[in-house]
Amino acid sequence: MSGQGHARAEITIRRCDPADHAEICAVINAAAEAYRGVIPADRWHDPYMPADALASELADGVAFSGCVAHGQLIGVMGVQHRQNVDLIRHAYVLPEWQGHGIGSHLLEHLRQGAERPILIGTWKAADWAIRFYERHGFVCVHDSDIAPLLRTYWQVPARQIATSVVLASPPLSSEAARALIAGVKPSDGSG
Numbered sequence: 172m173s174g175q176g177h178a179r180a181e182i183t184i185r186r187c188d189p190a191d192h193a194e195i196c197a198v199i200n201a202a203a204e205a206y207r208g209v210i211p212a213d214r215w216h217d218p219y220m221p222a223d224a225l226a227s228e229l230a231d232g233v234a235f236s237g238c239v240a241h242g243q244l245i246g247v248m249g250v251q252h253r254q255n256v257d258l259i260r261h262a263y264v265l266p267e268w269q270g271h272g273i274g275s276h277l278l279e280h281l282r283q284g285a286e287r288p289i290l291i292g293t294w295k296a297a298d299w300a301i302r303f304y305e306r307h308g309f310v311c312v313h314d315s316d317i318a319p320l321l322r323t324y325w326q327v328p329a330r331q332i333a334t335s336v337v338l339a340s341p342p343l344s345s346e347a348a349r350a351l352i353a354g355v356k357p358s359d360g361s362g
Contacts, residue, residue: 180240182273184280187235187247194244195235196225202263210294211334220261231326233260236280238273248277253324254355259291262300278307282340288351291338292325301336310342316349323352 187195196218203219229235231251238246246264250257259281264273282289291309293300301311312320321332343351 182276183239184236184276185239187237187244191235191237191244192222192225192229195237195247196220196222198237198244198247198265199225199261199263201265202269204266205299206294206297209296211296211330214294214331214334228261235261236277238264238277240268246273246277248274248281250281255351256288256290256324257285258324259289262291274303275307278304288343289340290320290324292321292327292335293338295334295336301338304338307340309338309340312337312339312343312348313345316343316345319352320348323355 199220200218206219207215228249232253233249233251235247235249237244245268248262249260251260252258259278262274262277264277289309291304293304305311317335317337318332320337321327321335327335339348
């Protein structure tokens, strides 16, 4: 599809439902190809998001919104409520639609009415993703706060913690990050 077709496309954002699961996986896996050869090889999976992994994320409370054009899901982004924060999870746009504001629209949609801090974890090596979030007002937390935040709010292995960054909106000082973590009930960290 040409860039001109993209410019004329009517874009809508809606909450995804179970009928969208195969398309969600397709969007994630197509867009995640950008990670191949960039993130640590031991963290790459093919497919990047198998259907059973998506089912696990949904069961853990990730709620996806999708951007639709021409009747096709072209971008997805999830939000997960965890105790005293919201996490932006699995933000992906089909490669042919990247650079057309789709990710920005999805992020704006999920941020509407946010009343608590929003955290995003991504790969350190994914400089394009970090720049995207920074353009939208997110700020990388201090290096010393990355691991404690990831251990508190995400369920990721140590290797992923060592190769990730966390961005926050509003920006978090180290003191604010520690206060957030201190406010988490002593349970499994889920919300």
